[in-house]
Amino acid sequence: MSLLEIRDLSIEFPARENTVKAVSHVSFEVKEGETFGIIGESGSGKSVIGLAVLRLLQANAKVSGEIYFHGQDVLSLKPSELRKIRGKQISLMPQNPAGALNPVLKNGIQMGEVFEGNRAEKKEGMKKALKLMKQLFLRDPERLCSLYPHQLSGGMRQRLIACISLSFEPEILIADEPTKGLDPEAKAGAVDLFTRIKKEYGKTMLLITHDLDLALEVCDRIAVMYAGEIVELDGASKVLNTPLHPYTKGLIRAQPRNGLVPLSGQSPSRIRLPAGCFFHERCRYSNIECSRKHPEMKNHRGGLVRCCHFRSLQ
Numbered sequence: 001m002s003l004l005e006i007r008d009l010s011i012e013f014p015a016r017e018n019t020v021k022a023v024s025h026v027s028f029e030v031k032e033g034e035t036f037g038i039i040g041e042s043g044s045g046k047s048v049i050g051l052a053v054l055r056l057l058q059a060n061a062k063v064s065g066e067i068y069f070h071g072q073d074v075l076s077l078k079p080s081e082l083r084k085i086r087g088k089q090i091s092l093m094p095q096n097p098a099g100a101l102n103p104v105l106k107n108g109i110q111m112g113e114v115f116e117g118n119r120a121e122k123k124e125g126m127k128k129a130l131k132l133m134k135q136l137f138l139r140d141p142e143r144l145c146s147l148y149p150h151q152l153s154g155g156m157r158q159r160l161i162a163c164i165s166l167s168f169e170p171e172i173l174i175a176d177e178p179t180k181g182l183d184p185e186a187k188a189g190a191v192d193l194f195t196r197i198k199k200e201y202g203k204t205m206l207l208i209t210h211d212l213d214l215a216l217e218v219c220d221r222i223a224v225m226y227a228g229e230i231v232e233l234d235g236a237s238k239v240l241n242t243p244l245h246p247y248t249k250g251l252i253r254a255q256p257r258n259g260l261v262p263l264s265g266q267s268p269s270r271i272r273l274p275a276g277c278f279f280h281e282r283c284r285y286s287n288i289e290c291s292r293k294h295p296e297m298k299n300h301r302g303g304l305v306r307c308c309h310f311r312s313l314q
């Protein structure tokens with residue numbers, strides 16, 4: 001059963017006389033217990049999808065399509081109903097962990113702040129959070145609570161945010177770029193952290209990332225985004241080990257261990273998207289058809305790919 005279902009989601013932002021097309025006709029579902037990854041270059045539209053699920057986009061954002069959580073239509077929830085879901089049933093680990101913590105509050109107080117209710121309820125919340133901290137490899141959590149956020153390493157800060165997000169026992173955790181800015185050791189730690197959240201807690205997760213190693217280790221399925229739309233969607237190992245779309249192939253070649261061959265060119269303007277395939281100007285396999293016809297999503301061996309001639313590239 002799918003816990004989160006996104007159908008034909010488009011997100012636009014007005015910009016002077018123009019419109020920025022941030023997300024175009026995105027559809028996917030996250031099943032219960034599944035870790036679903038969204039990968040793609042900077043600006044491809046990953047974060048705005050996460051924000052849309054929690055209705056945290058700026059008020060001027062124009063959102064169309066449908067988002068269902070447990071079959072409830074999120075886009076038409078009243079503010080009071082939304083409050084019940086936000087942070088509690090759907091929790092977001094934001095893209096910028098430093099910004100997520102208040103620098104002038106000690107970590108312990110910080111955690112206490114997030115629990116609502118009377119003293120007993122707050123205490124219960126803290127107890128849960130401390131237990132989680134121990135389980136998620138934060139040694140000596142009591143000492144950690146007496147420190148300020150800046151006294152923690154990037155990896156530690158991230159674990160603290162994970163604990164705060166998980167202490168509400170959300171049904172789904174949305175993690176936005178959890179390894180951004182972390183050193184290689186902390187990155188490896190993040191793989192352990194998310195593997196643990198997935199295996200031991202059986203959490204359903206939507207993992208937004210640039211980090212293909214993390215995606216391969218942790219995700220069950222992956223959607224690859226380019227210029228606001230999904231260009232490939234399939235099992236994580238299929239997408240990352242036997243990619244079909246030329247863009248996915250390019251992303252993989254750009255990885256350090258594959259020789260860091262960058263994708264040439266830039267992604268298109270989101271105000272004036274090109275005719276035809278959004279990727280055709282950068283695609284080494286493109287032909288005249290690609291510059292004219294916008295490719296539909298095609299089914300292929302259980303997965304989806306948006307490319308006119310992926311078959312001939314295999």
Ligand SMILES: Nc1ncnc2c1ncn2[C@@H]1O[C@H](COP(=O)(O)OP(=O)(O)OP(=O)(O)O)[C@@H](O)[C@H]1O
Binds near residue numbers: 015044047048095
């Ligand atoms: N408030 C806004 N107003 C105008 N344009 C916006 C706004 N928020 C996002 N965008 C645009 O929407 C597109 C998608 O942005 P988004 O932040 O989702 O990208 P991303 O894939 O998460 O990138 P990154 O990997 O850098 O975080 C970008 O082109 C961005 O410039």
Ligand code: NI
Binds near residue numbers: 047048095177
């Ligand atoms: Ni982002």
